[in-house]
Amino acid sequence: MGLIFKIIGFFWRVIWRLLGLTLLVLLLFIAFIYFSNPTPNREASVSQALQGLVARLDQFFDSQGLHTDLTKNVQGLTDQLSDEHSKMESGVRWEYPSATIYIDTQNPTFQAAYQTAIEAWNQTGAFSFQIVHDKATANIIAGEMNDGSVTAAGEAESQTNLLTKRFSHVVVRLNSYYLMDPQYGYSYERIVNTAEHELGHAIGLEHNENESVMQAAGSYYSIQESDIQAVRSLYQDQVSKPEKVNQI
Template sequence: MKLIKAVVTLIRWTLKLILTGILLMLVAYFLASSNWLKADNKLALALNQGLVQVEAWLSKAGVLPKLAMTERKASQADTDDNQAQGARWPQNQARVYLELTDPKLKRACLVAMSAWNDTGAFKFVQTTDKDKAQIICRAISDSTNGAAGETETDLALPQKQLTHATVYLNKYYLFNPSYSYSWQRIINTAEHELGHAIGLRHTNEISVMQPTGSNYSIQQADVTKVRELYSR
């Protein structure tokens, strides 16, 4: 009898925590997207980062949907034609400016940045100063380029050192019901494009860097490649 009561109590507390997390996420989402916050970049940044942490907790708790591998694959991919083999930043860290007005894309980028940071192989640092940014994330809506995401990089030759990168997330595909992009697949796309910004190229292995760009999240193989790239 005592065991049953303990289990019931545990379930009640778990439900309370989940509901509290959902409430915090909704409040943070509302505040982060409110016009009055636009004048206070630091506060907006803090709220966005708090929202990312809440979403990560809810995902681990099984509240947010996981990646469904049976979802329809989009017929498009991204491109890395502008990525030179072996290109890298001077160190395994870069400043990122999110030039994104869409709250969903902004959150996806923040979650993707956090995922890369958690690997310990590379660190993305968000900045509110566009002039100091080494990487800029932007949204486009283009039905003609056949890509859910693209990344352009500038290099200093002959050392093939990255000097600037621009990540484009294509709302036409990411938000188009015909391509069935779940929230997790949008995050995977952002992780993929940030992988290009780090210096990674496409691979046919099980990897976030597969050409389709959304089937997998960051894998151990991706972490290993980043470590190898920045150990040279």
């Protein structure tokens, strides 16, 4: 009995000492920043330094998690949405279920994956992408990135007219850092699924938790019937672009 209390007591003291030490280091850190900066900026610089410290700790723990559980953390992620307004708003779409797209990558695997994904969406009949060769006028740019600091296999970035809730420009990217590195185990099929997923965002679809190309984690599904329905209902008031009226 006495031994157990001794052990508990020992760990208790160790924990308190570690806590005390951490606080002391933190206080010294704050004091150092405070006194090493000119008077008017003292508060601001302390707050800035603390924010920097927190961000760095966050990064440290993130990177630890990534390395210790590489496959689980990275393979599970399809993408990350980065948007000027932080999140894609619900109901945001193009005026008509069609858009021009420019393939902006020299990577042959990504070029092929985008082409396959574009054909797959076009086959659904719910939305049509038209590949163009003029980057400046394309509605959507399909490019690539090589970024290990984000835990995302792809991303979609949109500019939206907030009044009309219509896209003005969308950029999607496939992340070669994960998709092209064999240790992350992405098959060509999953790269195509990722491309279909990002194009889904470019159409205006959001994530869901079902068996869907828009499932946030995985890239295990291609376009499903439910995805086609989601596009149809998003564009239900605009079935197709009005044809030019023939003038006789």
